[in-house]
Amino acid sequence: MKTWLQPIAETCAGIVELIGIVMLTALAIYTISVAIVLLLRGVNQHEVWQQTRQKLGRSILLGLEFLVTADIIHTVAVELTYETVFVLGLIVLIRTFLSFSIDFELSGKGLTPSGSHVETG
Numbered sequence: 001m002k003t004w005l006q007p008i009a010e011t012c013a014g015i016v017e018l019i020g021i022v023m024l025t026a027l028a029i030y031t032i033s034v035a036i037v038l039l040l041r042g043v044n045q046h047e048v049w050q051q052t053r054q055k056l057g058r059s060i061l062l063g064l065e066f067l068v069t070a071d072i073i074h075t076v077a078v079e080l081t082y083e084t085v086f087v088l089g090l091i092v093l094i095r096t097f098l099s100f101s102i103d104f105e106l107s108g109k110g111l112t113p114s115g116s117h118v119e120t121g
Helices: 005-040 045-078 082-106
Strands: 109-111 117-119
Touching: 005 045, 045 082
Parallel strands: none
Antiparallel strands: 109 117
């Protein structure tokens, strides 16, 4: 890669990573704050729990998207080696597994203790 482009790409990767971290933190604090307010207002605990899980799950997915984007920018534009590509591949695999797992949970489909599928939402 052109030497003049590397600092720009590194800065962009850092900014996108910072956005992801801020989003994860801010949305988690917001979600917990909303849950506390709902509980103080006397909303059903089970309902608050479900809403909080949904909001937090979506927040995590959104934050992960930004963090993976930053990793891709860094790997492809700044430090393209076999090792970094391998690490990026692992990160994408883990993120994909997390996304599917969280999405599966958010969709309301889960397993009963006996192992059979059941709608929980």
